[in-house]
Structures are given as structure tokens and as C-alpha cells.
Amino acid sequence: MNDDIRNLLAAVLEALDIPYPATVGHAEVCDRIRNERAMHAVIALRSVLDDKPLMDIEWTTAYLREQLAKHPATGYVTSDQARATVAEGKSWTEAVTLPAGEDQ
Template sequence: MSDLAREVLDVVLDAIDIPYAATAGDDETRQKILDQRLMQLVVSLRTLRDDPGRDAAWTLAYLREKLTEHPAAGYRTWDEACALSREGAR
């Protein structure tokens, strides 16, 4: 696999592989974050596909920058809820 292909896969996973929410209310927040990240991802992937002369490294760096504007934060994750549950059981 080429370095560029690996970098594309890495940034795709960075965009969409965010922690699951603990509750339905948390999932609403998570979904909003994921929607924004998906939109940025789609725009970047279309740019890479449709403009082969475009600097792919720049496009991927720009996407990473845009993803930081929508961090996977502001909601309680499933893992956090499980950790709190385990602490309460002690």
C-alpha cells in the first residue's frame, strides 16, 4: 500500500471513528459532530477524486485541520459510562 493510500485511510478513520455515545441524549450530540465531520470528509474525498492535479498532502492536512473544529467531545461516551459504572460498583 502506498504512503498516500495509507494516509487517506488514516484520515478517513480519524473522521468517522469517534466514540459511541452513552445515552440517546449523548447520541444526538455525537451525531451532530459526526455529520459535520462526514461533510468535511466527503468534500475532501471529492476534491482528491475530481482534481488529480491538486496537492493531496495539502488536501489531507486541510481536512485534518477542519476535523479539529469538530472534536469528538461534549458528550458522554459509552466507555466513560462503563468506567463510572465499574467505579460505582466498588
């Protein structure tokens, strides 16, 4: 597979494959982030698949990664984070509470 195409596909996977939220309360934040990231992935794919793309695949991949950096998968507690916190002996409530300073 062409390296440029592989890099683009890796960026699309990065856009969509974000951690699952620990609770329904965190799902709204996770969904908002995933939707933003999915929109940018679709724009990148449409750009590359257009009959007359404005930019090459390498540029489009770099642009997609820039957009993903603007919409990081943060601001919610992931299921993996919550399980790890419970394994440390903390309560579920403590495990799913965002640390101070992390906005939702």
C-alpha cells in the same frame, strides 16, 4: 499502498470512527459531530478523486485534519466513559452526566 493515500484514508477513518454515545440524550450531539466530520471527509475524497484536483493528496489530508480538529468528538459522554465510571462505583446517572463546563 502509497503513504499519501494511506494517510488520507486514516484521516477519513478518524473523521467517521468516533465513540458511541452512552445515552440517547447524547446521541444528538454525537450525530451532529459525526455529520460535520463526515461532510469534511466527503469534501476531501471528492477533491482527491476529481479529474483535476485543485490540491494534492498531502495538502487535502492536512486540510481534513485541520477541519477535524475544529470538530472534536467532545461534548457528550461516550459508552466507554460511562462504563468506566460505573466500574469506579458511581451511579449510572453520575456516569452519563457531563462534567461541569463541557457544553453540548
